[in-house]
Amino acid sequence: MNTFNSLMLSQPFNALIGSLLYLLTYASFLNLLKYPRNWILPSASSTFVTVMLAIITVAFVSISSIKSSVGPDFSSMLFLSGFILVLFGIIASPAIDFNPGSRRVVEFLANYGVSAGLWMLLPAVIGAYAFPEARIHGVLAAAIAVELSWYFRHRWTDKRRSYSLEKHDTLVLNAQAKGNIQTFSKLHGISELAFSADGIQWNGCNKNTPPCPFNLYTNKLGLNTAPCCREHMKDLAYYVSSCLKDMKVDHWLEGGSLLGAVRDNGNLLAWEDDVDISFLIDDKSTWSSIAKVLSDRGKKDGYYVDVFEKKGLIGISYDRPLGWPLRWERNRMRGEIRLDLVAYRRALSFGQTVVERCTKKGALPITESGWYGLAEEIVLPTSTIRFLGNDIPCPNQPQLHLKTLYRDYQTIEYMYVSSEAAEKRRPADTN
Numbered sequence: 001m002n003t004f005n006s007l008m009l010s011q012p013f014n015a016l017i018g019s020l021l022y023l024l025t026y027a028s029f030l031n032l033l034k035y036p037r038n039w040i041l042p043s044a045s046s047t048f049v050t051v052m053l054a055i056i057t058v059a060f061v062s063i064s065s066i067k068s069s070v071g072p073d074f075s076s077m078l079f080l081s082g083f084i085l086v087l088f089g090i091i092a093s094p095a096i097d098f099n100p101g102s103r104r105v106v107e108f109l110a111n112y113g114v115s116a117g118l119w120m121l122l123p124a125v126i127g128a129y130a131f132p133e134a135r136i137h138g139v140l141a142a143a144i145a146v147e148l149s150w151y152f153r154h155r156w157t158d159k160r161r162s163y164s165l166e167k168h169d170t171l172v173l174n175a176q177a178k179g180n181i182q183t184f185s186k187l188h189g190i191s192e193l194a195f196s197a198d199g200i201q202w203n204g205c206n207k208n209t210p211p212c213p214f215n216l217y218t219n220k221l222g223l224n225t226a227p228c229c230r231e232h233m234k235d236l237a238y239y240v241s242s243c244l245k246d247m248k249v250d251h252w253l254e255g256g257s258l259l260g261a262v263r264d265n266g267n268l269l270a271w272e273d274d275v276d277i278s279f280l281i282d283d284k285s286t287w288s289s290i291a292k293v294l295s296d297r298g299k300k301d302g303y304y305v306d307v308f309e310k311k312g313l314i315g316i317s318y319d320r321p322l323g324w325p326l327r328w329e330r331n332r333m334r335g336e337i338r339l340d341l342v343a344y345r346r347a348l349s350f351g352q353t354v355v356e357r358c359t360k361k362g363a364l365p366i367t368e369s370g371w372y373g374l375a376e377e378i379v380l381p382t383s384t385i386r387f388l389g390n391d392i393p394c395p396n397q398p399q400l401h402l403k404t405l406y407r408d409y410q411t412i413e414y415m416y417v418s419s420e421a422a423e424k425r426r427p428a429d430t431n
């Protein structure tokens with residue numbers, strides 16, 4: 001037998017290939033999770049690559065079963081398919097749970113997103129015992145090693161800074177907890193809340209910890225945005241604005257952030273879950289040049305940048321981007337402090353100059369080209385508005401802009417907050 005054949009048949013080599021195939025499938029699947037995090041359907045090509053890699057991994061393992069002395073045996077194929085499906089379901093749940101309408105079981109799994117992967121340790125051990133073959137052992141060992149590393153990296157994160165809750169934060173927390181904050185905190189696993197004789201404190205997130213789980217706290221439980229996250233959102237808004245200023249790109253505060261600045265005297269909406277800024281592309285400031293500069297600068301300055309060209313959207317998040325191969329593991333995180341940067345362009349629509357975007361937003365009317373936009377003079381030339389203690393560019397006529405976007409913008413509407421939680425907090429917001 002020549003050396004190549006003996007290498008191909010050696011157990012460690014087969015285990016290694018099994019591990020590598022699993023890691024490739026895992027990385028490709030993680031990349032796919034950015035879509036549900038942004039409430040977008042995954043692209044066909046990325047889905048195809050992930051499914052093919054999963055099929056190749058399972059096929060590689062089951063071929064080894066067929067060749068073995070036992071003869072054709074599809075039980076290992078069935079076992080491994082089931083194992084990967086369940087594990088990937090667990091891994092995907094925090095991303096799927098970004099959508100406020102997700103199911104209960106998804107929310108449950110997302111709550112345990114850090115440790116739930118380790119629940120697969122027992123099936124992995126049973127599988128390894130039932131199928132004593134190097135290839136399947138390689139796949140299972142890689143899967144469990146990844147889950148262990150994910151778990152321990154979260155156990156050993158940075159020390160958190162303690163924040164005091166503002167009066168309104170406590171008022172809302174009390175309303176949602178029906179007066180019993182400790183029980184409420186235990187029930188929903190709000191690990192950031194700390195109780196002492198001095199009162200309630202919030203152990204805040206930072207760049208070296210996972211961000212607070214936003215969609216749970218603000219959208220599902222109806223709490224105020226955490227004090228740490230408010231601080232980071234301000235940092236993000238002014239960081240992105242200064243990058244755009246350096247590039248001489250017209251940009252303005254938009255959506256809920258503009259609403260907070262106008263209606264809440266320069267503050268964030270109390271239940272804000274992201275920052276919205278829009279920018280204008282033209283012949284000089286093109287989409288690709290802006291996306292490139294922001295991606296490069298974000299990487300250098302410690303912000304995670306994700307570009308969705310078809311949506312005209314650049315997502316910029318506060319968490320520090322990790323190097324390859326851990327880069328996409330952030331898609332498993334429950335929370336995200338992020339800024340949505342949306343591109344507008346000038347166009348002629350029914351005889352009027354407008355600025356338009358390709359995705360729907362609030363009540364923005366449809367333009368002649370089928371995009372969504374409003375009269376140019378409502379937005380340009382931009383003005384400035386007080387926002388979180390500084391001045392930031394805003395539309396030329398902010399009130400009219402908000403009217404076009406939300407019609408009656410003075411009435412409080414909890415757009416992404418669950419209706420039950422929204423009604424519980426309403427008295428605290430209106431008095």
Ligand SMILES: [Zn+2]
Nearest residue numbers: 205212228229
């Ligand atoms: Zn936070």
